[in-house]
Amino acid sequence: MVPIARRMLFTDRRRALLGVAGVAIALVMALTLDGIFAGTTRQVSRFIDTSPADVFVSQEGVRTIHMAISLVPGPVADEIRQLPGVVWAEPVLFSSDALRVAGARRPSYVIGYMPGGRGGPQILVEGRDPGPGEMVIDDSAATALDIAVGDEVEVLGATWTVSGLTTGMTSIVNTSVYVTFDDLATALASERTASYILIGTEGDPEAVAKSIEAAIPGVESQTRPRFSAEERSVVREMSTDLLSIMSFAALLVGLAVIGLVLYATVLSRLRDIGVMKALGLGRSGVTRLVLIQGLWTVTTAFILAVAATFGIGAVVAAIAPDIDVVVETASLLRAGAGSVLVAAIGVIMPLIKVWRVDPATVFRSPL
């Protein structure tokens, strides 16, 4: 078969390029936003994901760190250590504030952990674990705020000396700092409670989590993957409206572009369409022609947009390490479905136009 739809679409290369570029830009907007969001949600759960703990215990009903306050009585850690399948159990305290230095500030989680324990920074790129009055901060935040090991910073109304630098704990939203459990307990006036208990297990973590909930009343016990998923979902739920609005805006832009391009293509080729109808192209044929043009436009745009988004991700990673652009399969599927939707709606006006073309116009001189 002669590829008439594609030929007609791409004969005017400039118009076709503008159309594809317009739709691609709209898709890049949606994909990049989705990618930044996915990257951010991953960063938000990084403490959980990089922790050696298999199970996390929190106050009953509290299933996240973000947007939650969990208080677990101190002796609970000792009780958990006695349970079968539990190898170790360590309490951590969590709070949030801002890391302040010389007038600059950065929102921050404050994590209090037992010195030498497993709740602290998993990587130290410089310096050492914090002692009393000291803290470890993330290297990215340190660079942004021009802080070096040995400098003093302010958190929770107290002054702390930076003893070391960790990495990978800063996101577009916030950073994390580590202090000793006792220092944070003093700062929070919460000396006989923990926020969470981190647990190392042997055997099936799921079974251990269930046995903890069965043995100890008033606690919530989750495996690492489940706790991490809960953490990401709370962040996602908080941003759903914003994402929906941005995605809708991108959809509208794409729709306007593809609609205009296809309509302009059809308008410029009305006589050709009349000729094709005169020669024997039926209603289904002209419908297929316009639909194929729509699909060609969005498919080409989609491929370009995906490539461009990966490119943007690489550039962003190089110039702004705090921003992680993660292109997930689900995001690609959403963008693909959106593209098909855009094509389906965008072809409506051109279709109405071509359906109305009278084949007898071929006997009239062109305007």
Add this chain to the structure above:
Amino acid sequence: MTNTALTATRLDKTYGEGTTEVHAVRAVDLEVRAGEVVLIMGPSGSGKTTLLSMLGAMLRPPSGQIVVDGHDIAAIPESRLPKLRAATFGFVFQDFNLLGALTALENVEFALNLGGVTGHDAHQRAEELLTGLGLGDRLTFRPEKLSGGEKQRVAIARALANQPPVILADEPTANLDSKIGHDIARLLRHIATEEKRAVVIVSHDTRLRDVADRILWLEDGAFRDLHTMATDPICGMSVDPQGALHLQVDGEVIYFCSTACRDEYATAGSPGRHGAQPMLSEEQHGER
């Protein structure tokens, strides 16, 4: 067994209503045999295009019958007409109407695709047709790279692609110079004679008279008897003497299609005709 390719009976078409009503075609009867070239002539606005649109199944006549290849196309549902057009008619247009996005070969292949021939078969047949018309070295050329005569030959190859029994040509020589126009006229004649197709040509071009088996004069939507028609000596157009502008020169009545032709004849004609006084018919005189 009859060799009639196309029969139109009592065709009518009216545009508008009330005071704006225009009777474009009035009770036209037409029969065209296979192998015959019929030339339909007539002044602008006489209904030629409307008639051609109806004969080509692009415009449905409100009354009358058009039988082609055993089908009454006036009675066929709208949805089946495109397929019927592809199989039954070959169209040749004044403006060639080639698809600009396709090469010469693809223009013919596309018509074959519409007729249900695809792939290698379509490619091969299109190539054969174009080569047969002397365009073997122009297969991959886009229409914009072809001359007028080449374009019209591609259009004729396209019209022949599905071996239709009827070729409908609308002013096929209008945009061509004299020599090329003559070649195209001969080609249409050849198609009728050698391939036994019925060829209906609508044109103002008097050169096409040479290749036509029959010439029909359409005026005000109805065929007139050409034997009773006079010829305008300026433009060569046939003129119905009834109500036409005319001059009386040396006792001979000369008829004209328009005031312009009459005035040109009267003021710039050959010696002896110069200064002849126009004699208006009573009808036209009355209009003044």
